[in-house]
Amino acid sequence: MQPNPSPALYITGLGSQYPPYLLGPRDLDQLAGRFCDLNRPGIKKLLQVNRSTGIETRSAILPYESGFATQPDPPSISEIDQFFRQAGVDLTVQACQKALKEANIAPEQITHTVGVTCTNQGNPGYDFLVARQLKLPLNVDRTLLHGVGCAGGLSILRAAAQIAGGASLRRKPARILAFACELCTPNVRHYLSMAEISVDSDRANIAAALFSDAAAAFVLCNEYALAQDEQVTPQFELLEWGCDLVPDTAEHMTFYADISGYQATLHREIPKYTKHAIGPIFDKLLPLYEEQVRSRLRPDQQPVTPLGIHDFDWALHPGGKAIIDGVADVLQLSEAQLQASREIYRTRGNSSSASVLIVLDRLRLESKKAHVVAASFGPGLAVEMAFLKNCHINQS
CATH class of the missing domain: 3.40.47.10 (Thiolase/Chalcone synthase)
Incomplete structure (x- = not known):
């Protein structure tokens, strides 16, 4: 069914x-x-x-x-x-x-x-x-x-x-x-x-x-x-999303107001935790995304073949070079899949919450893939992920 x-x-x-x-x-x-x-x-x-x-x-x-x-x-x-x-x-x-x-x-x-x-x-x-x-x-x-x-x-x-x-x-x-x-x-x-x-x-x-x-x-x-709104043209269809927490890392990344100014904590092991947290949430959300893609097919369209990590372009939050390198290594992502994240990091740095959206904005101008996954990390340590279909690429 x-x-x-x-x-x-x-x-x-x-x-x-x-x-x-x-x-x-x-x-x-x-x-x-x-x-x-x-x-x-x-x-x-x-x-x-x-x-x-x-x-x-x-x-x-x-x-x-x-x-x-x-x-x-x-x-x-x-x-x-x-x-x-x-x-x-x-x-x-x-x-x-x-x-x-x-x-x-x-x-x-x-x-x-x-x-x-x-x-x-x-x-x-x-x-x-x-x-x-x-x-x-x-x-x-x-x-x-x-x-x-x-x-x-x-x-x-x-x-x-x-x-x-x-x-x-x-x-x-x-x-x-x-x-x-x-x-x-x-x-x-x-x-x-x-x-x-x-x-x-x-x-x-x-x-x-x-x-x-x-x-x-x-x-x-x-x-x-x-x-x-007949004149509105979709850029992406958002089909699946989710979030998770990495256990026992609540103090690894913090930012709070102190009497003398904003205090920030960035633990040196953050890249180790983020690279190992991203695979499980991707694996959990991927089948749900595939179901949604299949449910939107017209009768004349071909069935969706199983998707994998390399079928996606990645809008990865550019939190640091070690974070990007760690995710690339553990998921075996190509440089092309992370090009937008690396370029934003190299030329503009880490703009916290705005960064992943800026990467997504840049990626849709460069991506040749129909499927995009966006991922970011925050205090908690929290992992956020979203799966999107590029509306300008006509493939399933």
């Missing part, structure tokens, strides 16, 4: 926005030299990592010659909050406008928003400010996720899918604008201060060498919305 298809969910528009500045490893070296004792073990470790990340440039909302980077003391949480609620909101709005334009959907048609960030914790949430600046309807249904960190880009995809699926059960259209924004570089001064006081180089915080700034957005529509 052929399975019943799940509600039809489509990404109809994608948009990503980087700020205008690019910082190389030498820029962080020079910043540290202005404010820190370079002989301290924590600073030595941080700058050693800075030169070996494989990141050539990181996107930044401001250069290190202006703003927080020039102050005698690291910025306070209050200063960072105020800055995000202007600069971060503006960056997010730009990404959203790109997604709305591609989706051919006007702001007043949006029924829901789903937002995420880990670099702002204000109330009302920054999603309220984004909605107001975009002039979304006053009754738009807003959801703002918290606590998911780098996994957030796919967390909002999962949440949007569940909302859109619920609307389908009620036979109502859903046009969901989802977005992620992170401003990480304003925290660099604090990371340098923490590294300077660290007496154990193995415990030195390396976040200053990895993270960058960016925003990304997408529009997700259900079949009832597409039935009303």
Whole structure:
């Protein structure tokens, strides 16, 4: 018996926005030299990592010659909050406008928003400010996720899918604008201060060498919305998704507000855990994805042959070179399958929750495969995964 298809969910528009500045490893070296004792073990470790990340440039909302980077003391949480609620909101709005334009959907048609960030914790949430600046309807249904960190880009995809699926059960259209924004570089001064006081180089915080700034957005529509919007062209059909936790790793990746600034923890064994966690969730979701692909075949189409890892292009969160290399090694992925992830990491760094969506945005312009899997990792350690069918490639 052929399975019943799940509600039809489509990404109809994608948009990503980087700020205008690019910082190389030498820029962080020079910043540290202005404010820190370079002989301290924590600073030595941080700058050693800075030169070996494989990141050539990181996107930044401001250069290190202006703003927080020039102050005698690291910025306070209050200063960072105020800055995000202007600069971060503006960056997010730009990404959203790109997604709305591609989706051919006007702001007043949006029924829901789903937002995420880990670099702002204000109330009302920054999603309220984004909605107001975009002039979304006053009754738009807003959801703002918290606590998911780098996994957030796919967390909002999962949440949007569940909302859109619920609307389908009620036979109502859903046009969901989802977005992620992170401003990480304003925290660099604090990371340098923490590294300077660290007496154990193995415990030195390396976040200053990895993270960058960016925003990304997408529009997700259900079949009832597409039935009303004849000019909307789907980019991807979202067919399956899931999440999991790696046991006994809750303290390996953390990010929280402290009285002196944002504190980040990145355990050296994260790449080991992520590379071994990604195979099991892929194997669990793949048969479910194949069922959904089969259920959507027309009578005149050929049956779906069994799919494997190499039938997919991968939008992998570029959390670090060791993470990308570890996943590639354990799953035996080709360089072509991870080209978009590696390129974003090399040229822009790790923009936390926005990164995986930016990789997906880039991948759909380059992919030659009909099937795409997106994966990201976050605090917990959490693993998020989504399976999508490329609507522009006519094969099963």
